Amino acid sequence: MVARRLIAGALILAVPVALAVIYRPDRAVRVAASAVADSVCAKTFVSGLDPDAVFAETMDRPGIRRLRAGMRYRLDRAAKIVDVSMMGLLGSRAAFHDGFGCVLLHGSEAPYLLRSDLEALKMPKSPPLLPEIAGPGVVEASAPALKAALVHAFEEPAEPPFRRTKAVVVVRDGSVIAERYAAGVGVDTQLPGFSMTKSVVNALLGIMAQQGILTPSMPAPVPEWRASGVPRREIEVEHLMRMTTGLALDETNSGFDPSNLMYLYGDMAGFAVKAPLIAPPGTRWAYSSATAQILARIIRDGVGGPEKTLALAWRELFNPLGMRNVTLQFDASGTLQGSANMLASARDWARFGLLYLNDGAVGGRRILEDDWVDFSASPTLDTDYGAGFWTNRSEHEYAQGRVRIGIPRDAFFASGNLGQRVVIIPSQHLVIVRLGDSVDPTGDIRGLGRLVKEVIAATQP
Template sequence: MKFRKVHPWVILFRSKRKRRFTLLAAVLTLFVSAGFVLYQPLMVASGFTSHQICSETFVSGLDPEQVYDERVKPEGAIGLVSHLIHFNVDREKREVTTTIAGLYKTQAVYGEEMGCLLVQKPEDVNLAADAKLNSPVRPPDSLAPEIAGPGVAETSNELLRTAVDRAFTEPKNQPHIRTKAIVVVKDGKIVAERYAPGIGVNTPLLGFSATKSITNALIGILVRQGKLDIGQPAPIAAWQNEQDPRHKITLDDLLRQTSGLALKQTSSGFDPASRLIYLERDMAGFAEEAKLTTVPGTRWAYTDGNYILLSRIIRDAVGGRGPDVKDFAQRELFGPIGMKHVTLEFDATGTPNGANSMLASARDWAHLGLLYLNDGMVGIDRILPKGWVKYSSSQTLNTGYGAGFWINQETSGKAPYGLPWGMHHVPRDAFFALGHMGQFVVIVPSQHLVVVRLGVSHYSDGFIAGADRLVADVIAALQQDGVH
């Protein structure tokens, strides 16, 4: 056998070429792997941008550049890629499109009857427009008395005015407070309110997770009507086999965030909860496929997923379509309690996003607070079942959470995202709806008081300390003025 003699330089060249090829392959593999790993969080960031700008531009009537600068850019890790984010607002088509580095494209479209919808399939573009055809002809008459006149309510209480003004005063150092609206209701009447420039008494503002308290109310109404039982297994078709461990999950477990489902929420973009809100066309369909991580009822774990499942249960109980939900909510809740400027948003299957996506005026949010302050009653009419408010504000395990509301309970348990439990300078009987970036509807039964605070506050404590100070200052001002 003959061996071909190869010059050493040729061997070296081939070796270097092989190394270069191996290095290139490694770089490409790393690039593809990184792209695969980062796909979900970047799509979530893009979807969050499209949806927020769409909702606050077309529902709230705010400036999209301001929304991006205040609401989106400082949010989580979005600032790290903000120089790569490009969004376009098409006012004629009423849609917002976002890309990151020219990729990760998302689109949100606006319809008058369903707010903004994240488009997951091309045909979704028409859903928002079609929803208008199914809207109720006339909203029901309100059962609630007026809590103020048409203009901004003025106060003669200087201490109260100072308390409200302090909550609008920006600190010397960042992060910004950016309070957008405050409404103080004492004994059923607005005694003080203030709004940021460009916002008025009728401006719908995003409540984020304060929306969960609306879902609590809708479930309560269905319980009063005898259509649901919180102690029974959740009526979700995929769980009806008694051999399925999820069959044991009750409505109470979902309301109290003790379902045990693997729907972890970190708001990092990598988590399942972020995926179901921003990447799934059928949010509840995704959530109902989650496996169990713990026995239902034994461990508290906060997640939007539980309230998306409750939202699907509401949808199915009232007719099975988005317009049915809207009609039901308007007829049984929003209309009777006096909420006039409300937009509840939906996914493409007609399931409302009852976890974190309803917009309403600050006065509307105050009407929700009054419903719970008055034990679920509006005048002589019962909206929520007897005992529902007590149930909703009762403690879940060793937490500061009730069932759709946070309670003013000090506990050794760990709150989500490292938030503190409760408000230490506010009466213990207080409970509150809480939303991301500082949305609060605080109910203080012992003071016959409701305080609404809405804003864009990127605070690590969820702005709980700020709300605590506001409510405490309001109570002190009213007491010193002789109003008890």
């Protein structure tokens, strides 16, 4: 009897221990600490926001809020370093490098420091191809209905989940016709786009395709996959762009999935490329930030390194569009954080959207390959995801639902966590940008639908 009780007790103890060994809750906590460290670092040193307010809003995110009782941060303004830990344990550090944003540090690992003259890169040799979209001051809506649309976009409910809209910019026929900003945010304030960075990766790939460096249909140039007999060698660039690689890189935002765990590695793409194949490429879709990070490494290797990645972005994308307030962040290995974390002003996000509204050409010059925009906005398999953009040009229920709430059928959009959106609507000659910190699980899609619907109504002849 005593032996049975001992065995039963041992089994009861063994189950949680085994689960802890398998799921490694410490890793999930470190993933959360990394997200908080990067957020506080970037929004403090790049956006110029108050770190206490940033920390409080970040700790209210789904999946992180359950840790707020024990999570703390420490900011060293002189060294420009942010440390975040859970009761002094399982910490993460983010360090700011002027002009290059924040990089997550792991242990004693020394990050790759870009050796680019950023100011020289940002000094274009010729005027922007895209005409100026607004003057220096905030553009107030002239029509009462348009002004009301922006007022509604900033309204807060009486109870959570709160919307926390930070910026809205409306561009029609190439000019800002209305914009509004939250307190502490202005026309030049750089705000994180989160996964809208994936759309920027799409643009860089489109530029490389235009220059003949790669094609979507080519086998993905990943050295680890090129050996004979390796199943992953069948993965094409387009499979990565459309998230149909068949790799075990599904993103669940649990803190345990590969797309979250990659933030614990200095070489995020180096971690991601090792994932096993679980389905034939092109047959299965699963949202995955890790696939975008692999694309970022393909860009890095294809143009010749981190410095040339930065040069490509400024010379071929940002400068021609007149984007001035932009920060690209890199991981510790020197690879662009292509899955997330580019910061830009709301106006610059709008300028980026205009490239796609104008079918990839500005000022008579083709920046993106012919048909690249339609390719990017066309749905993947039976989903509402294209290639780096979400799309309403789909029969998927989510696309149909967005159409019902007022976002036109031809619309497609860059989308990031917490409701970051650049909505491109060719039929209306509109680009609408919404940036903020919405903790609604949908990223306040209904609020976005109302904004789009009211802007369209206010701009009809």
